[in-house]
Amino acid sequence: MDKIIKNGTIITAFDTFRADIGIEDGKIVMIAKDIKDEKAEIIDAKGKYVLPGAIDSHTHLQMPFGGTISADNYEAGTRAAACGGVTTVFDFALQQKGHGIVQTAKERDALCAPQACVDYAFHVAITDLRPEVLDEFKAAVEFGISSFKVFMVYKKEGLMVNDGVLCKVLEKAKEVGAIIAVHAENPDLIDARTEDFLKEGKTSAWYHYLSRPEFVEAEADIRAIHWAKSLNTPLYIVHLANKQGMDEVKKARDEGYEIYAETCPQYLHFTNEVYKREDGRNFVCSPPMKAQESQDALWLGIKSGDIATIATDHCPFQSYEKDWGKDDFTKIPNGCMGIENMYPYMLSEANKGRITLNKVVELCCKNPAKIYGCAPEKGTIAVGSDADIVIYDPNKKFTVSKDNMHSDVDYTIWEGLELNGYVDMTFSRGKLVFKDGEFCGEPGWGKLLKRKARK
Ligand code: URP
Numbered sequence: 001m002d003k004i005i006k007n008g009t010i011i012t013a014f015d016t017f018r019a020d021i022g023i024e025d026g027k028i029v030m031i032a033k034d035i036k037d038e039k040a041e042i043i044d045a046k047g048k049y050v051l052p053g054a055i056d057s058h059t060h061l062q063m064p065f066g067g068t069i070s071a072d073n074y075e076a077g078t079r080a081a082a083c084g085g086v087t088t089v090f091d092f093a094l095q096q097k098g099h100g101i102v103q104t105a106k107e108r109d110a111l112c113a114p115q116a117c118v119d120y121a122f123h124v125a126i127t128d129l130r131p132e133v134l135d136e137f138k139a140a141v142e143f144g145i146s147s148f149k150v151f152m153v154y155k156k157e158g159l160m161v162n163d164g165v166l167c168k169v170l171e172k173a174k175e176v177g178a179i180i181a182v183h184a185e186n187p188d189l190i191d192a193r194t195e196d197f198l199k200e201g202k203t204s205a206w207y208h209y210l211s212r213p214e215f216v217e218a219e220a221d222i223r224a225i226h227w228a229k230s231l232n233t234p235l236y237i238v239h240l241a242n243k244q245g246m247d248e249v250k251k252a253r254d255e256g257y258e259i260y261a262e263t264c265p266q267y268l269h270f271t272n273e274v275y276k277r278e279d280g281r282n283f284v285c286s287p288p289m290k291a292q293e294s295q296d297a298l299w300l301g302i303k304s305g306d307i308a309t310i311a312t313d314h315c316p317f318q319s320y321e322k323d324w325g326k327d328d329f330t331k332i333p334n335g336c337m338g339i340e341n342m343y344p345y346m347l348s349e350a351n352k353g354r355i356t357l358n359k360v361v362e363l364c365c366k367n368p369a370k371i372y373g374c375a376p377e378k379g380t381i382a383v384g385s386d387a388d389i390v391i392y393d394p395n396k397k398f399t400v401s402k403d404n405m406h407s408d409v410d411y412t413i414w415e416g417l418e419l420n421g422y423v424d425m426t427f428s429r430g431k432l433v434f435k436d437g438e439f440c441g442e443p444g445w446g447k448l449l450k451r452k453a454r455k
């Protein structure tokens with residue numbers, strides 16, 4: 001064996017138990033009491049938790065958006081991921097008009113491969129559904145892309161699809177063993193409300209929230225769920241942030257439909273009050289953070305199992321870019337950071353007793369791996385799985401600051417957040433990539449995942 005992690009407490013989605021982990025050639029080859037191998041490097045995890053590396057199944061790295069390009073390139077984003085215990089990143093590859101799906105993924109991969117510090121996969125965002133693109137879904141799944149994204153918003157940006165396209169891709173994805181992820185908000189309401197606010201001179205970040213409040217998101221959630229139920233297809237709703245949408249997800253799931261909801265740490269921690277702050281523009285993302293009632297509903301959804309996954313929607317911009325919208329919220333590039341904060345934040349909430357550590361592993365590791373076709377290689381600690389492992393010190397106190405983060409962004413919305421417990425070490429396929437606050441991985445290490453089709 002190459003390495004043995006000794007004396008730790010292993011946490012999976014189902015179990016908590018004391019055992020050693022033997023690692024060889026990037027894989028977990030043994031889980032047992034007191035593993036011995038004189039040739040192996042010993043990593044002592046006494047008093048620590050040993051967790052699967054997290055999967056951030058929603059990021060936008062180096063993505064052209066909001067009149068600029070998101071501030072973390074693949075190297076910075078995956079470096080920050082490793083330092084926050086994330087060992088797999090699912091990024092969005094936007095289809096350009098006239099391009100195919102596999103072409104889109106390959107072009108993105110050419111950019112990503114030399115930079116990636118942890119493993120990665122792509123959801124291809126369908127923006128131009130020509131008949132040949134629909135026909136290409138099967139080949140895309142065979143290539144290892146088994147999830148696609150559609151935006152029900154961003155009309156002016158050329159990303160939006162209409163309901164006809166949404167329904168076509170839902171049906172085709174089901175046929176070929178893929179899943180559709182949707183960004184659900186109502187574009188017409190956003191445009192109408194924005195126009196009115198601008199005419200009235202209401203231009204602060206608070207009006208970003210009011211241009212797309214709870215009911216604007218809920219309408220699109222309900223509509224997407226309606227189509228998925230009517231067509232009997234699976235559906236994955238990204239960054240769910242409102243109570244009414246949450247209620248509709250729960251209802252559909254109770255009725256037996258395969259509806260998955262993802263939410264993000266920013267919706268679990270902040271409310272719309274942030275938009276009243278002087279630096280409110282830094283929190284501008286879509287959908288926006290909502291009122292306390294929605295945040296409470298999301299936590300309840302986590303406890304009931306109706307929230308399937310946590311991901312970050314990591315799409316940061318530098319503060320000078322956010323400042324473009326100081327006097328006009330429509331000029332603020334939409335997106336926030338969180339790739340390095342997701343796992344520590346969720347684990348800290350568990351440490352404080354809000355949910356169990358097993359639940360965090362279910363939300364951040366096991367479920368995204370299963371839904372997106374990369375289990376059991378990813379998302380768990382089991383013999384045969386990749387040795388993507390986090391050693392976590394539950395007693396470490398950590399205060400988030402721009403200065404102890406590893407992304408390229410010049411601020412963080414998480415500044416000052418006090419965490420109970422923090423990541424000590426991260427291993428990516430057995431390779432140490434983070435230790436004692438320092439990144440020690442290398443760009444080019446991360447591999448593109450070829451994912452399985454859904455059954
Ligand atoms: O504001 C956000 N979320 N920006 C990234 C793109 C998206 O909608 O996910």
Ligand code: ZN
Nearest residue numbers: 183239286287
């Ligand atoms: Zn989105």
Ligand code: ZN
Nearest residue numbers: 058060313315
């Ligand atoms: Zn997103």
